[in-house]
Amino acid sequence: MDKIPMTVGGHQALTLEYQHRTANERRRIIDAISEARAHGDLSENAEYSAAKEQQSLNEGRIQELESMLALADIIDxxxxxxxxxxxxxxxxxxxxxxxxxxxxxxxxxxxxxxxxxxxxxxxxxxxxxxxxxxxxxxxxxxxxxxxxxxxxxxxxx
CATH class of the missing domain: 3.10.50.30 (Transcription elongation factor, GreA/GreB, C-terminal domain)
Structure with a gap:
């Protein structure tokens, strides 16, 4: 794959988003899934479905950020x-x-x-x-x- 040109500020912003998603969002979503599971029947549990959807979107964005940061060509x-x-x-x-x-x-x-x-x-x-x-x-x-x-x-x- 080709390198992705990026300014120092752009790289910092992506790094902060990555850290937020892995440290904060991931934990929040896991807690939401646990709480929804405690409500019982998962087949008709909208909270559980919504939390799983959030988890999928968050993990997809984390993978996207990981690849962008790995390919970053930081230009000052x-x-x-x-x-x-x-x-x-x-x-x-x-x-x-x-x-x-x-x-x-x-x-x-x-x-x-x-x-x-x-x-x-x-x-x-x-x-x-x-x-x-x-x-x-x-x-x-x-x-x-x-x-x-x-x-x-x-x-x-």
Whole structure:
């Protein structure tokens, strides 16, 4: 499998989630299953079914986190610099149609959150920006047609 690029902050967040799920959530769910079992007949016990479903979802997420953390290629963005967009860059760009400015940091897939200002390096907009410098324009195909943007500022923080 390929390594998963990840910022230091993204790795810490995944590690904290993993620790929470293995230490706290697992124990809470086991207690809920035990309590539901004490209520008797399991075939018609909605609490038991719900707790088992929670356990399944939690264990699935734990496995997902374990594999992401094992494949993590942690990149310290504060040690990066340059004049072009690459992983870890915080890019401010201007929509050439609406004159609206947007700022996003290019991060790995597991830590992407567009509403939080972080876009995945594999997203169409990030792929179009990679290698571009301040003042360069780039185009992204969108469902409503192609959109043009101009890079205003690139920072590594």
């Amino acid at each position: 963005v504060s040690k990066l610099s340059g004049d072009s967009v690459k992983f870890g860059a915080t890019v401010t760009f201007l929509d050439e149609d609406t004159e609206e400015e947007k700022t996003y940091q290019v991060v790995g897939d597991p830590e992407a959150d567009a509403s939080g200002g972080r876009i995945s390096i594999s997203s169409p907009i990030a792929r179009a920006m990679i290698g571009k410098a301040e003042g360069d324009s780039f185009e992204v195909s969108a469902p409503g047609g192609a959109r043009s943007y101009e890079i205003v500022k690139i920072r590594y923080i």
